[in-house]
Amino acid sequence: MTSKRLDNYGKINRDKIFSFSWDHKNYYGYEGDSLASALLANDIKIIGRSFKYHRPRGIMSCGVEESGALVTVGTQDRKDPNVRATTQELYQGLVATGQNAFPSVNFDIGGINNYLSRFFAAGFYYKTFMGIPPFEWGSGTSIWMFFEKIIRKAAGMGKLSRLPDPDHYDHAHDFCDILIVGSGPAGIAAAKEAADKKLDVILVEQDNLLGGDQLAESDFDIEANYTELKSLGVRVMHRTTAFGLYDNCVLGLLERVTDHTGIVNQSLPRQRFWTIRAKHIIVGSGSFERHIAFNNNDIPGIMTVNASKHYLNRYGILTGKNIVITTNNDSVYPTAGALFEAGAKVTVLDARRDINLEKKISDNIEVRNGCVPYNINGSREINSIDIAETSNNPFRKTDTINCDHVLMSGGWSPAVHLLSHRGEKATWNKEHLCFLPGDTKEKISMIGSARGIWNKDDCIKSGIAGTLEAMNKMGLSKTNYFFPKEGGWKNAIQPLYEVKYNKSRSKSFVDYQHDVTADDIRLAHREGFISVEHLKRYTTLGMANDQGKMGNIIGISLMADLLDKEIPEVGTTVFRPPFTPISIGALAGRNVGKHFRPLRITPMHQWNLNNGAVMIEAGLYQRPWYFPKKNETLSDAYIRETTIVRKSVGICDVTSLGKIAVQGPDATEFINRIYTNPFAKLPIGKTRYGIMLRDDGMVMDDGTSWRLSEHEYLMTTSTAQAGKVMSWLEELLQTRWTDLQVNVTSVSEQWAAAAISGPKSREVLQNCIEDPSLIENENFPFMGFISTNLKGGIPCRIVRISFSGELGYEVYIVSDYANTMMDMLWKEVKEFNGCLYGLEALGALRVEKGHVTGAELDGRTTIEDAGLAKMASTKKSYIGSAMRKRGVLDSMEREQLVGFFPVNKNQNFDAGTIVCEKDNIEGFGIGRITSVTHSPELGHWIGIGFVKGGKEKWKNTVLIGSDPVRNKQMELQVVSPHMIDPEGKRMHA
């Protein structure tokens, strides 16, 4: 193939020259070029190497279906592999390289695979990586794995940069009345009609230019067309691919914002991921021209017919000098004429015997009827084509024509992808030899060649009909409308999928990208793969990044042939989103790095930071982890903090706890139904610890509820379950107990809270409130609650509860006063040489006390398992009471909460350690450790966790802790989980 730029053709801007590099050499192109057209203009023939056989490949199309010219664009962290050169716009300084080749696509060592091809037939990977039959020899051995690596490296696509993506991506949303996909004649007609009817219209086009197939017409005026649409108020989105169609007319789109500029613009995202909700969707996504399977149908210089017309009239490139066009349909003749007029010698092989063309073509174009392509001679470029005659069965070579360029048209396949995403099956049409979109009840209309309409006038009519159908379906009008009939060629198309080569070892490609040949499909059939879905997976037909846009139908027709069935009986494969590949970055959008998920901070976040906190994520919250003094490690800090709390006093931000206001005449009844323990008689001014179960009897959450007044409670939940508990309460009140007069409101954000713990906590708090006598021990016993004022008249709520096991309080204050409260408390705490403590010390304090948290209450724990059986009332019914003792949940053999001491007191151990019996260290063991800490008071490491049979069975027994992940094993003594002050004297002090 010798391709060259022509002077008087094309819609490129010859005043603007771009230089670009291809495989480390510099070339020139024009504004308006695609990378493919620029390469063709420079007569570069080999652009890629095929997936398995490393056969040289050239440019085969001019659109998204491209299977030959897959290249890598960009360098370093902006390297993008598998870019279709046909859809990449050229820009100044573009750097593109070939891929799947070493050292280059021009000379590729892997090309040897071509000669080893009988080893790479269908199912090669399955067979190879399972070892060599009959005994699967070698499978899983190191030598086999070594070969596997080499084979995997040789087969493949481009390589990722492996560097973090420096670009940013946006997620965007929009709405409209009618969204039209595709700006071909049909789409434009639909858009104009809809805009005329004063509807809000969005027209989406994946190309940078509007026009669709009209871009291949020499006289199509891009500017005039665009201006008219704009003046009608149509919202045009170009460089935007509608990649997926979802329920309720929701469309997913990818807009390429800067990919065509090569310029990094910090104020613009690289791509935008759009979600557009339309009232109706009109799909004018066009159709794909099919190739024909015959021997060597992939030699560089092979292309689809219509592509060459696009290159001629859009890019001003004549793709060959001596051109052979092979066809089974009428669509090629205008192209044949155009190519001839542009200066090429043109020969047409038409598989059909008698045809009567609509428009006479030049006498200088030789048309050979009843002829089909049989074999291409050449390896790196086309030298000649052998032809066969349809009258011969089997096919044999009857003549050879010298040529440098072969164009194929095996018929057209409507792009039914978007409709297929909706689960609508396309139906095979025997007359037009293509799958046509079926009728849909949804608000989707198919127009143009996506509907199987081939001629332009009818496409335009179908566009108008599409809008009228849309308006009827939307209930805006009741107009009569009709769609033109499918088809539109004067002579019928004739089936032509494969021209079978009569020699063995043929290379007649069905799927170019994955190197699937017609022989592979026959082999798969011989090996018993007869369902299309199996065939597809075994041969990998249609599984490359073009998703079978070109090859699927040939594959299905071959399968139908082998099964002696008709194509519709064999079926089609379902297309799934995305229509074309989407970068992961666009899917992630802005949800990357620290924005991966929302950040929640407490009102005293800055106060904590100012006072030296190191923060940690707890759910969505940032919470103080520890407050290191100079040079302190985490371990130094939390041990110091824990020690100070037990000796003196410490304060800790506990704002992240969930807080729910429960109000209404039936509040008490409600609370009593959801907790396992009795709440009916909780006096006003008292608080109680409670456990909630799920319907199925498992523990859902624990927390406290304070009775504020006759009809009002404040409920606290764990940080992790706050959202879930709130939804649960709402569900109960709105769906089950609709007679209860209770209102629940989340007040988590409204209240800030600090825990004050330690023997000196009362004195600290007394120095901070207006009336210290209120919290004297006798006035304010354990589990008491008061509303009072901090000094300065700041209203607050104080509960006397303890998570640490020490004398302790929690002070709740309107969030705006959080810093003031912390300043006041901290000043007093310092007086007692107290400390600030974080989540790590909080954890240490609670493990010493055997208090359970999310690590233990993980949704698989019953109230008995957690050692809280006493909390389960036997005098009332509550959520989960019927189910908590069902079947296996009632067994004493269940894993129950225990404490663990290391036998060797110098040894530490970790959460996740498996607990086993001494002589039976294997499998899942008999238990597991859920939380560990160093206990400063006991002077060694301790843990809590679960063991089958619990402390009844194992108390004081020595078990083995096995931690294969960290390669550790230790002896553990089972003890009570309440390791410090089991009688609770301190917190009642």
Place this chain on the structure above:
Amino acid sequence: MNVVLAQIQSCTVNMIRIKCPYCGERDHSEFAYGGDASIKYPNLDASKEEWTEAIFFRENIRGFQKETWHHLNGCRMWLEVDRSTITHEIKSVKPCHPDLQKIMELKK
């Protein structure tokens, strides 16, 4: 866990649109799926067998089914949605709570 799931969901296209009677038509990502709305939960003092039936046994309906959805990131109303499990077509959306249903009717 839920947070991570929500993140993954936010990366994909929202598929269903639900007409909340209070807030209007919204993406399904604003809602949380509840469960089978036809279940009548037994009294708290009902037998283990009745509860087992209510909690664990579900029809696997092919077609329209009544289900509950929570307008989690909206008005927080629990809704009864009549939805086709095949096509996602939604026939009706109404508040689960009968009093809220009445109020919504009046508003119309």
